[in-house]
Amino acid sequence: MADTESGSAQGTSLAQLAYQRIRGDILGGELKPHEKLKIHALRQRYGAGASPLREALSQLTADGLVTRADKRGFRVAPADDGDLDELVQTRCWLEGNALRESITRGTAKWEHAVVIAIYELARAPRSIGEGEFRANPEWERLHKRFHMALISGCGNRIAIDLADQLYDRAVRYRSLSIARSFARRDVVKEHQELADAALDRNAEKAVSLLYAHYQRTARLLAEPNGAGAAK
Amino acid sequence: MADTESGSAQGTSLAQLAYQRIRGDILGGELKPHEKLKIHALRQRYGAGASPLREALSQLTADGLVTRADKRGFRVAPADDGDLDELVQTRCWLEGNALRESITRGTAKWEHAVVIAIYELARAPRSIGEGEFRANPEWERLHKRFHMALISGCGNRIAIDLADQLYDRAVRYRSLSIARSFARRDVVKEHQELADAALDRNAEKAVSLLYAHYQRTARLLAEPNGAGAAK
DNA sequence: CAAAGCAATTTTGTCGATAAAAACTGCAGA
DNA sequence: TCTGCAGTTTTTATCGACAAAATTGCTTTG
Numbered sequence: 001m002a003d004t005e006s007g008s009a010q011g012t013s014l015a016q017l018a019y020q021r022i023r024g025d026i027l028g029g030e031l032k033p034h035e036k037l038k039i040h041a042l043r044q045r046y047g048a049g050a051s052p053l054r055e056a057l058s059q060l061t062a063d064g065l066v067t068r069a070d071k072r073g074f075r076v077a078p079a080d081d082g083d084l085d086e087l088v089q090t091r092c093w094l095e096g097n098a099l100r101e102s103i104t105r106g107t108a109k110w111e112h113a114v115v116i117a118i119y120e121l122a123r124a125p126r127s128i129g130e131g132e133f134r135a136n137p138e139w140e141r142l143h144k145r146f147h148m149a150l151i152s153g154c155g156n157r158i159a160i161d162l163a164d165q166l167y168d169r170a171v172r173y174r175s176l177s178i179a180r181s182f183a184r185r186d187v188v189k190e191h192q193e194l195a196d197a198a199l200d201r202n203a204e205k206a207v208s209l210l211y212a213h214y215q216r217t218a219r220l221l222a223e224p225n226g227a228g229a230a231k
Numbered sequence: 232m233a234d235t236e237s238g239s240a241q242g243t244s245l246a247q248l249a250y251q252r253i254r255g256d257i258l259g260g261e262l263k264p265h266e267k268l269k270i271h272a273l274r275q276r277y278g279a280g281a282s283p284l285r286e287a288l289s290q291l292t293a294d295g296l297v298t299r300a301d302k303r304g305f306r307v308a309p310a311d312d313g314d315l316d317e318l319v320q321t322r323c324w325l326e327g328n329a330l331r332e333s334i335t336r337g338t339a340k341w342e343h344a345v346v347i348a349i350y351e352l353a354r355a356p357r358s359i360g361e362g363e364f365r366a367n368p369e370w371e372r373l374h375k376r377f378h379m380a381l382i383s384g385c386g387n388r389i390a391i392d393l394a395d396q397l398y399d400r401a402v403r404y405r406s407l408s409i410a411r412s413f414a415r416r417d418v419v420k421e422h423q424e425l426a427d428a429a430l431d432r433n434a435e436k437a438v439s440l441l442y443a444h445y446q447r448t449a450r451l452l453a454e455p456n457g458a459g460a461a462k
Numbered sequence: 463c464a465a466a467g468c469a470a471t472t473t474t475g476t477c478g479a480t481a482a483a484a485a486c487t488g489c490a491g492a
Numbered sequence: 493t494c495t496g497c498a499g500t501t502t503t504t505a506t507c508g509a510c511a512a513a514a515t516t517g518c519t520t521t522g
Contacts, residue, residue, distance in 0.1 A: 012301055013505065015289070038473070049507050051282045054475085055289045058246070062293030064389075070243055071513060073474060086389040090325070093390065097324040158295075158317040159324065162393065244475060269503070280477050285505085302483060304504060 015052035102153035110153030333384035341384030
């Protein structure tokens with residue numbers, strides 16, 4: 001199911017390939033919320049027949065990134081602020097517990113993963129644009145890796161896979177409201193403190209930092225300056 | 232996505248219909264863990280072409296009920312004790328928080344849903360067999376409805392949908408190890424106490440009863456008397 | 463001018479056919 | 493008896509075609 005290694009295409013079948021590409025386009029904001037996904041158009045765009053596409057869209061539906069209506073096809077899942085709040089809350093619930101568990105029973109391997117992840121994340125530039133903000137895909141990858149590393153010691157694959165899925169759903173909101181929070185927070189420091197608390201095995205502090213981290217993001221994204229999303 | 236109303240087939244398309252029927256057969260244990268799902272065989276069994284079936288199987292894969300291997304098709308997801316433990320833990324994490332939230336902000340509508348659900352659940356017979364145990368589908372439906380009612384007041388649709396999905400995954404283990412726990416627990420009382428604590432707005436008590444309830448089930452199902460499951 | 467009705471066009475959902483890949487078979491040789 | 497291999501059979505993944513449903517646009521009417 002959820003990829004964990006967000007490294008791109010390795011799916012050999014056309015269906016799997018289309019799944020990854022469409023997913024990427026939704027997460028990256030290329031395909032806008034509520035946009036109609038017409039099979040014929042997708043056929044040309046992704047160079048695949050109807051069956052593999054349908055298959056890909058079915059999977060995306062189960063992932064919560066696409067909605068389907070009875071006999072009127074598929075659409076990109078809508079994205080409103082309420083949805084985002086629920087997403088953040090669910091992630092807090094799930095990852096909060098998983099983080100606590102990781103801190104309690106985490107092995108040396110878990111520690112190493114966290115150390116490496118925060119190290120690499122801290123060095124990567126957030127933006128590749130000079131003046132303005134242009135998301136650096138490498139930073140995005142490392143950011144996800146860091147958050148997954150934090151909970152990787154909990155020993156619960158099902159929870160990890162769910163967190164992976166929810167992470168991706170949340171990423172979409174970030175790419176929809178570009179640059180909004182850029183340079184307004186000391187994100188590097190936030191992550192560093194989180195990593196430190198985790199490595200100190202200070203569960204309560206780590207969990208509350210995680211909550212604050214997620215909720216701060218949600219509040220920023222929900223700010224009134226547009227990019228609101230489709231009905 | 233997740234159905235919430237577990238009421239059976241209303242999907243109009245063959246793909247949706249096949250999805251529900253296959254899902255039902257996996258949850259009910261008709262299709263055994265790790266069993267190969269050959270398209271041709273499924274075609275005859277469910278009376279649908281290859282494309283709708285593939286579509287259904289893709290969705291089930293995303294639901295965690297089916298696994299797929301690169302060019303060698305689909306299988307029913309394996310089911311081992313470790314998996315069950317993770318499932319139970321994840322449900323505790325998610326539903327524990329959702330229950331706490333429901334108790335905190337639950338409206339009269341939520342209360343009513345819980346009251347009705349526990350009332351109906353208490354009246355339904357658990358088994359329809361005379362001497363031996365034969366699962367009563369009606370009881371199963373009401374049981375799910377009760378647990379969903381408990382968390383229905385949390386105001387978080389995403390969490391509710393996930394809990395729905397995880398519930399179904401857990402149900403599978405119950406039907407795989409038939410009757411094991413039948414008559415060995417006072418399940419009616421467990422549910423009643425849980426409902427009472429929730430309606431009393433005693434969050435801590437309700438949550439710990441929920442944890443105990445789930446963990447007891449897992450321990451029973453993991454007992455050594457067989458039904459173990461495929462590798 | 464607005465609303466309702468009808469016809470043409472898209473679009474969806476489905477099927478059967480087909481190439482490519484995997485699994486299976488029996489057989490020869492060590 | 494076991495092992496490796498060539499040919500056969502099964503199975504997967506994909507395509508293009510087609511009927512049914514939905515959408516669109518045009519026309520007619522009150």
